[in-house]
Amino acid sequence: MLLAFDTATPQVSVAITDRDDPERVLVELTSERAMKHGEQLAPLIAEALERCGLVRQDLTALAVGVGPGPFTGLRVGLVTARTLAHVLEIPVYGVCSLDVLAVEAVDTGALGAPDEGTEFAVATDARRKEVYLARYDGTGARLSGPVVDRPAQLATDGPVVGEGALLYPDSFPHAVGPSRPSAGWLARAVAGERAELHDPEPMYLRRPDATMPGTPKRVS
Amino acid sequence: MSEPDGPLVLGIETSCDETGVGIVRGRTLLADAVASSVDEHARFGGVVPEVASRAHLEAMVPTVERACETAGVRLHDVDAIAVTSGPGLAGALLVGVAAAKALALALGKPIYGVNHLAAHVAVDQLEHGPLPEPCLAMLVSGGHSSLLRVTDVTTGVQPMGSTIDDAAGEAFDKVARLLGLPFPGGPHIDRVAREGSSVYVDFPRGLTSRRDLERHRFDFSFSGLKTAVARWVEARERSGEPVPVADVAASFQEAVCDVLVRKALDAARSEGIEDLLIGGGVAANSRLRAMAEERAAGLGIRVRVPRPGLCTDNGAMVAALGAEMVARGRTASSLDLPADSSMPVTEVLAG
Ligand SMILES: [Zn+2]
Numbered sequence: 072m073l074l075a076f077d078t079a080t081p082q083v084s085v086a087i088t089d090r091d092d093p094e095r096v097l098v099e100l101t102s103e104r105a106m107k108h109g110e111q112l113a114p115l116i117a118e119a120l121e122r123c124g125l126v127r128q129d130l131t132a133l134a135v136g137v138g139p140g141p142f143t144g145l146r147v148g149l150v151t152a153r154t155l156a157h158v159l160e161i162p163v164y165g166v167c168s169l170d171v172l173a174v175e176a177v178d179t180g181a182l183g184a185p186d187e188g189t190e191f192a193v194a195t196d197a198r199r200k201e202v203y204l205a206r207y208d209g210t211g212a213r214l215s216g217p218v219v220d221r222p223a224q225l226a227t228d229g230p231v232v233g234e235g236a237l238l239y240p241d242s243f244p245h246a247v248g249p250s251r252p253s254a255g256w257l258a259r260a261v262a263g264e265r266a267e268l269h270d271p272e273p274m275y276l277r278r279p280d281a282t283m284p285g286t287p288k289r290v291s
Numbered sequence: 292m293s294e295p296d297g298p299l300v301l302g303i304e305t306s307c308d309e310t311g312v313g314i315v316r317g318r319t320l321l322a323d324a325v326a327s328s329v330d331e332h333a334r335f336g337g338v339v340p341e342v343a344s345r346a347h348l349e350a351m352v353p354t355v356e357r358a359c360e361t362a363g364v365r366l367h368d369v370d371a372i373a374v375t376s377g378p379g380l381a382g383a384l385l386v387g388v389a390a391a392k393a394l395a396l397a398l399g400k401p402i403y404g405v406n407h408l409a410a411h412v413a414v415d416q417l418e419h420g421p422l423p424e425p426c427l428a429m430l431v432s433g434g435h436s437s438l439l440r441v442t443d444v445t446t447g448v449q450p451m452g453s454t455i456d457d458a459a460g461e462a463f464d465k466v467a468r469l470l471g472l473p474f475p476g477g478p479h480i481d482r483v484a485r486e487g488s489s490v491y492v493d494f495p496r497g498l499t500s501r502r503d504l505e506r507h508r509f510d511f512s513f514s515g516l517k518t519a520v521a522r523w524v525e526a527r528e529r530s531g532e533p534v535p536v537a538d539v540a541a542s543f544q545e546a547v548c549d550v551l552v553r554k555a556l557d558a559a560r561s562e563g564i565e566d567l568l569i570g571g572g573v574a575a576n577s578r579l580r581a582m583a584e585e586r587a588a589g590l591g592i593r594v595r596v597p598r599p600g601l602c603t604d605n606g607a608m609v610a611a612l613g614a615e616m617v618a619r620g621r622t623a624s625s626l627d628l629p630a631d632s633s634m635p636v637t638e639v640l641a642g
Contacts, residue, residue: 110629112392113393113626142344151390153348153352279345
């Protein structure tokens with residue numbers, strides 16, 4: 072039983088997959104309120120277990136979205152995953168949240184027939200008028216990225232999956248597929264070995280904002 | 292409760308730059324593991340919230356492991372999890388709260404989201420036994436300067452006064468910088484002040500004039516003091532004379548301690564309280580301890596100050612308050628408890 076969750080967007084998404092058919096999602100829950108990851112993730116996990124009639128000891132592995140995404144929410148997901156894995160003594164797999172969108176887009180045929188081999192990009196909201204973006208081949212395998220930059224710097228007429236395309240249509244006129252990563256597809260991506268597995272380390276892509284102090288201001 | 296000598300509680304503290312995980316059994320300290328990111332902040336001259344949050348994420352599981360090893364307990368034996376719910380840096384608090392929830396969820400144990408200030412008070416029980424109630428608590432650190440009347444550390448904490456500008460510890464940091472001493476300033480000022488004269492400069496005592504005492508009897512102000520030190524140092528530099536660092540440090544420290552002790556004892560006396568507890572990082576200051584004990588003795592007031600390691604932010608203090616919550620039968624928090632960066636001190640336990 073794989074428990075998957077992603078907190079790399081304003082929403083929290085939680086899913087659990089079937090023991091015998093790991094690509095079958097038993098339950099998928101999405102938070103109602105934006106930006107309240109810290110309050111919503113643990114209750115959603117508890118509710119997901121309960122809806123499946125499972126107890127925590129039934130879990131055999133964890134999958135967590137490692138972003139990129141807003142740092143505060145991202146850390147809620149990662150510290151939760153690491154701590155649960157530590158206590159339950161089960162493995163935890165990190166997956167780039169953009170890869171999850173890529174897998175969903177390909178597998179749901181959002182880009183046409185899966186074997187056509189159309190390259191595409193995934194772009195999500197990085198705030199500060201920037202996007203996180205990565206490029207993929209037609210099977211959903213990542214070719215480059217993710218990077219963070221202004222939409223105009225990354226503009227493309229090709230198909231673009233994710234919220235970034237919806238937010239910046241001038242730079243990404245060809246929006247397709249899902250807008251936010253779902254835990255259900257995160258779980259399928261891990262179970263089906265469709266995405267690269269990482270340690271549960273956050274993809275920050277940006278340095279912390281911090282300014283070096285100058286000399287103290289004179290007061291007289 | 293699994294043991295006759297009290298509940299086994301693990302406490303997590305991440306309100307600022309220390310990742311603290313403590314384990315207590317009742318009022319007995321079993322482990323106090325702390326990972327600090329202070330070195331990463333030193334070059335910025337203050338705590339950078341995002342740097343602190345990143346460090347908390349990296350340190351969390353290793354610090355939990357270290358605490359369990361030191362205490363010689365298994366996580367599964369813990370009766371409850373306690374965590375600082377607020378006040379503090381929002382993003383930093385959130386890492387600790389999320390980790391605590393994951394522990395509670397994975398262990399099937401209750402969680403108590405507690406107030407950081409009340410935890411600074413409760414920690415003293417680990418060293419000096421049951422807290423006298425009521426007591427007057429003075430908490431002084433880089434983030435807080437408050438006088439609290441504590442009738443029940445799990446439910447009854449009333450603010451009597453606090454700083455109207457800088458925290459006491461902030462004043463130490465800023466003056467240290469003026470004097471070319473490293474961050475955090477407290478320990479360095481304390482050290483160099485021992486070689487200096489505390490009456491070399493008569494720095495102002497904030498909010499102690501008759502008029503101020505009417506409106507701000509138990510409040511503090513350290514911003515004017517900091518400016519006065521800066522003016523004094525600048526005047527010296529302009530005149531081309533060397534700045535007597537030890538004397539300035541000692542005179543500044545004397546001014547801070549004088550105001551703190553004076554107001555704390557006044558507050559205690561006004562409430563007829565006979566026990567003063569001093570906590571927070573500044574409580575590690577040797578002059579503050581000595582002055583408080585000396586002046587309190589004359590008034591028949593007892594002073595309790597935990598040892599320096601328990602005064603600064605740590606997980607043991609959170610565990611200590613959590614254990615008291617369990618022992619007094621308080622209702623546990625729910626799994627959706629928030630991290631509340633401006634949690635009022637009157638809210639000791641988050642819903
Ligand atoms: Zn503190």
